[in-house]
Amino acid sequence: EAGVTQFPSHSVIEKGQTVTLRCDPISGHDNLYWYRRVMGKEIKFLLHFVKESKQDESGMPNNRFLAERTGGTYSTLKVQPAELEDSGVYFCASSQGEGYNEQFFGPGTRLTVL
């Protein structure tokens, strides 16, 4: 069974540009999460989807970040316009069941904003 996949693995963009990150969860997992680690700090929660609905987006830093999960399958996280402080590693995870359970993480997307 395929694990959580993320695309691209790396992205280098200039300040002010737009970047879209994609996450494909494990098939059948209704829960999809986005996390990020910036500047070597701790992994921080961004938001949680249950199917196509945003269950909790309390971790989204500002309105430059937009997450979608149309159809309840894959998800995208768009950063527009990107700022220098957005550089970091963005992780996606998925899980089964309700609420917090064992999460399966993807390899992450390393975003560098110049």
Add this chain to the structure above:
Amino acid sequence: LAKTTQPISMDSYEGQEVNITCSHNNIATNDYITWYQQFPSQGPRFIIQGYKTKVTNEVASLFIPADRKSSTLSLPRVSLSDTAVYYCLVALPGSSASKIIFGSGTRLSIRP
């Protein structure tokens, strides 16, 4: 939110048993303790989860004393491939992921 405290780093040698202790003084009655492992350029990977006493699986053991204010992840006979960052998390199953705090983790280095 239950905060955890772990050593920043640990070193050991191949074949040794490694014990990583995590403090969680504010753990709530129904919180579970979960450990994740993270290799470079990968996302965290679930290792083990427990509520009290001892839990063992094919990878590790988790020891939790009666007061549950701390827990110890035990890795038997480590190898070079166990070099990774280990995170201790405390959370109530079913709670929102926004309440999950990864912390700084423990960077474990295994030497030949």
